Amino acid sequence: MRYLASLPYYVVLSLLVGIPVYGAVRGVDVYGCFIAGASNGLRTILRIAPAMIAMFVAVGMFRGSGALDAAARALSPVARALGVHPDLMILAALRPISGSGALGYLAKLLEVHGPDSAPGLLASVIQGSADTSLYIIALYLGSVGITRTRHTVPVALLAGLAGFIASVLVCRFTRL
């Protein structure tokens, strides 16, 4: 099953070769198109930078002030009731707000508990059950200059919670 991890390399390679070849066959100005698309992409970076700075500072202060740890500690009775290791609550709380933070924390959990232990397996599933939703909302809306979020933030957080509960149930019933 290890070969699955290298799947994206082959997909990336075939895309990087296949797309220009297909374009050339269809008579597209491949290089001109690439330059136009790439320069548009770089302009996007400038548009998303302010939103990224605002969100990273907010998340950094939330974590640095210990508010995240306090929230996770407050949730530890819930963890006990669910029969889940309290460390996993921190991972679940970190998941929607910080991609690198959650990945780093997962690496620590896998080292401490072992990747094939019950908490290690559940942590792996929780990490994969949702994406860094607040980052994606800031990135996608920031790229078109929209500052109102409508219902995206509560729905994304709810989806994260659903993913967490589903992870716990799936791991319990499959005895993973």
Next chain:
Amino acid sequence: MANRTIEVEIKAKAGQAKEAFRAFGLSLTDLKSGLDLAMGAARTAQQALKAVYDTAREPMAISSAKEAVQLCLALAGSIGLWSGMAQIAQQSGLTALLASAIRPIIGPLFPELGPRSKSMPLIAASMAANLLGLGAAATPLGLAAMQQLAAESRSGAEPTDAMCTFIIITASSLTLVPTTIISLRAETGSADPAAVIGATILATSCSTAAAVAVDFILRKRGRRN
């Protein structure tokens, strides 16, 4: 003679002092180690103050802001590359091909996008990239889809229904093969790194289904108002 009496007196006083110390359970060595302890505490306090000063020079807020810009710079290369690729794929009709294949599945999620919408091929391509675990390609495609959606709707300050649905589906994650997690598990010595694939697909399907359902309800309510 007088000197001798004084000497004796001093000795007696010292003896008394020693006894007094002993009465308190102390000795001169205790006194010395106590002083050492105090000096150590002072040194620790000084170090702690220095640490506080150092963090105050670069507070969390500023290091986070720097991190955000570093991430943007790190993203710039892959966004540039994949935006270029996406442009070629769009111009050659490759994304339209992909969209017509996926449209029966994702079409109902975006009822306001007509069959001629140029956003649908980009949305389809971004979702396909996410499913394949190509985060680096999915993000520029997703941003291109957002720009196309914005161009088609002139939404102004508020995101449109289609934007909300697209963002929520992306945020709840679409993964067939969680490649980063598998390689992390392999690195930490797992006997079966890919054991979590099935459970992850199930869990992320639940989170995406919940997101789509709640989004569907909230969209309707938003329209009624």
